[in-house]
Amino acid sequence: MSLTHQFALVPSSSPLPDHLSFEKWSVYAALLNQTGKKKDANAIFDKLEQQLLASYSAGSQEADIRLASLYALQGKANEALSELETAIAQGWVSDFNQNWWYLQDSPYFAPLADNKTFQRIVANYHQSVNEVFETAKQLASQR
Incomplete structure (x- = not known):
């Protein structure tokens, strides 16, 4: 059964039914957008x-x-x-425990x-992460 047969293109309920995660809903909306169903995608x-x-x-x-990913x-x-810069400034870190990609490879930011x-932003982010790792290595070597 196809995804569109499992439910209406845009469920009328608000909030969206939780049988799909945020990630799946956002990818579904992106696919609708790419296939010309912009009104449904925007909803x-x-x-x-x-x-x-x-x-x-x-x-x-x-x-x-x-x-940030939704807007992208x-x-x-x-x-x-703007949202990406805010998230990074607040300490967001790409984590392979959460994602299988790095920021620059994220399908959401493609x-x-x-x-x-x-x-x-990606270059600054990587520089900041590298500085944190270097600081952690220096602190660990001092023990």
């Missing part, structure tokens, strides 16, 4: 955004990174970049791959 994107804003506390790095999938580069600001 899901809007519901996801509302759920994120309602369920996470203000200043949550998890909410910010998810909002919608082609809202400025909003995505629409931003050629964006110079995104590339700068």
Whole structure:
């Protein structure tokens, strides 16, 4: 059974049914968007955004990174970049325990791959992570 036969293209319930994760809903919306079903995709994107804003506390790095990915999938580069910078400033770290990709390889941020600001954010992010690792190594060697 195809995904679209399991439920209406855009469920009328709000919040979205939780039988699919945020990640699956956002990818589904991105696929709808890419196949020309922009109205349906935007309805899901809007519901996801509302759920994120309602369920996470203000200043949550998890909410910010998810909002950034949601905006990137919608082609809202400025909003995505702003949320991404906020998440990183609050301490978000790409973690292979959570994701199997690094920030620059994330399928959620693929629409931003050629964006110079995104590339700068990624470079700054990696520099910061490397500085933390170097500091940790120095502290460990002093023991």
